[in-house]
Amino acid sequence: MAASRYVVGIDLGTTNSALAYYDTAAGDQATLTHFKIPQVVAPGTVEERALLPSFLYLPGPSEQPTAAMKLPWAGKRDFCVGEFARVFGSQVPTRLVSSAKSWLCHPGVDRRAAILPWKAPEDGRRVSPLEASTHYLKHFVEAWNHLIAKDVAAHQLEKQDIILTVPASFDAAARELTVEAAKAAGLEKVTLLEEPQAAFYSWLETSHDKWREQVEVGDIVLVCDVGGGTSDFSLIAVSEEAGQLVLTRVAVGDHILLGGDNMDLALAHHAAQAFAAKGIKLDAGQMHALWHSCRAAKETIFASQSPLTPGPSPPEGRGGKDRAPITVLGRGSKVIGGTIKGELLKDDVEKVLVEGFFPHCPRDEKPRTQRAVGLQEIGLPYAADPAVTKQLAVFLARNEEVLTERAGAKRGKRKSAQPAVVLFNGGVFKANPLRERMLDVLGKWINPKAGVRELQGSDLDRAVAGGAAYYGLVRRRQGIRIRGGAARSYYIGVETSIPAVPGSAPPIKALCVVPFGMEEGSESDVPGQEFGLVVGEPAEFRFLGSTIRRTDVVGTLLDEWEGQIDELTPMSTTLEAPGKEGRVVPVHLHSKVTEVGTLELSCISRDGKQKWKLEFSVRERATEEG
Secondary structure (H helix, E strand, O other): OOOOOEEEEEEOOOOEEEEEEEEHHHHHHOOEEEOOEEEEEEOOEEEEEOOEEOOEEOOOOOOOOOOOOOEOOEOOOOOEEOHHHHHHHOOOHHHEEOOHHHHHOOOOOOOOOOOEOOOOOOOOOOEOHHHHHHHHHHHHHHHHHHHHHOOOHHHOHHHOEEEEEEOOOOOHHHHHHHHHHHHHOOOOOEEEEEHHHHHHHHHHHHHHHHHHHOOOOOOEEEEEEEOOOOEEEEEEEEEEEOOEEEEEEEEEOOOEOOOHHHHHHHHHHHHHHHHHHOOOOOOHHHHHHHHHHHHHHHHHHHOOOOOOOOOOOOOOOOOOOOEEEEEEEOOOOOOHHHEEEEEEEHHHHHHHHHHHHOOOOOOOOOOOOOOOOOOOOOOOOOOOOOOHHHHHHHHHHHOHHHHHHHOOOOOOOOOOOOOOEEEEEOHHHHOHHHHHHHHHHHHHHHOOOOOOEEEOOOOOOOHHHHHHHHHHHHOOOOOOOEEOOOOOEEEEEEEOOOOOEOOEOOOEEEEEEEOOOOOOOOEEEEEEEEEEEEEOOEEEEOEEEEOOOOOOOOOOEEOOOEOOEEEOOOEEEEOOOOOOOOEEEEEEEEEEEOOOOOEEEEEEEOOOOOEEEEEOOOOOOOEEEO
């Protein structure tokens, strides 16, 4: 199959999404282009913007004029994504879908069910996290085909090589759902890439051949990615093979729901206290609107502060300021003009965000993990402790063994080993005070005299999309590749064969079927004993994963695993086997990591005539091949 003309990177973000691409028709002269996304920005007004806000607005009957959400490539629509959805939807939060990406990876809900907006009224419109993600990707497809493909079928986005990014911490189920959303939007040629790797690829692309001058053998680079909704940490090691520098992703963190949205909410609470001091009490709807207003005020105050990138210039009159206005629609007749007005001061913003989210703390500090109230509202599993620095401390402590090994510590002589280089990513770090505080904290932990080195990145809002597109070229052997593979070790639960005990289930052993770092597109027989596979009747298959155990190999069987290995989404299914209903069939196992990073486990009968395939996903059924 011939390679597509365009290589496209898509960052499907929690708060903002972006698309970048290379036109390979230019050959060696191909340059990275960031796609400007046409979207509704006001009723009846469509403009091109650098980012597509990841918000979906579902208006009620007669809430918007007929043509209010019309796009150049579509007629009347009863929904809207992008800038207008974010701005207007903030005033009607029960009709606004946000953080769909976080819901997509939340195992505690049915991600195919229409549950969003989470607090919509019983008779309100709802969509599933999967459907919302599909809407965002479909918008990219339609906008691209309208502006770039036009009447050339071969240029349609559906026919290009797509690199779609996901958090490094996404488990197999969330990755599979992301691929499913892409296919529902018409994108078939999709490869997944972890976002911290994409950020690093962006740095490689902007550094060109000079990247070797900024890192050296033995360096461990911390990619610190704090976006609108999540914090994501990864470690990339620099080594040498045959005289060439080699980059390898050696560790990834957990999926932490902590980011710019939390910070905007903290500012809203700070502003609400100022209103309360004046005798103005805000209701829940006003607090949501204040949250949005504080985000805009924060961006006004921090605009143009970052020396890292040229990026898109801020709107006229929005350079960094010492204060910014905030407004909230009033309730009732006592509010003059129907609007409550206030302002945020730069000093207060920096104090709330720097001290609240990036406090100085000891290297061995642990974040609070338990909430104080026993009965909680069902929702997203937000981080209990808002201190990003404490979350980072835990990540580094958890990976101390890897860091020490990479530093070449000798057996019996452990020495401190920490990343000496940091690459920032995510819109949060466009604010100088936040980036500088993180550098200060890391410096005190790692090298109090010299601090840590910072790799100068590119546009922090669009680096992931640009890096993903660059990785598309790397796959065509036109750049430097980061070795990565599976971001965690994967296991399947095996029931222990022991006599039954009343009131006690048999213990579950963990069998490693995919080791940490197993490359996409590779596969392996699982050595060792045969296992009994239940066929012809309902059975549950328990999948497990670990970001901690990196030395387990395919076939490692663990009796004691709690605390180091986590349960993933189980699969309940009936594996069809005509004539063998309710039997246990001896099988050996074969594992595979697909090109898109999802995992498959084949159970092959002793005679090799039958094979049942289990996918590490949230599909309701496994498929049978025989």
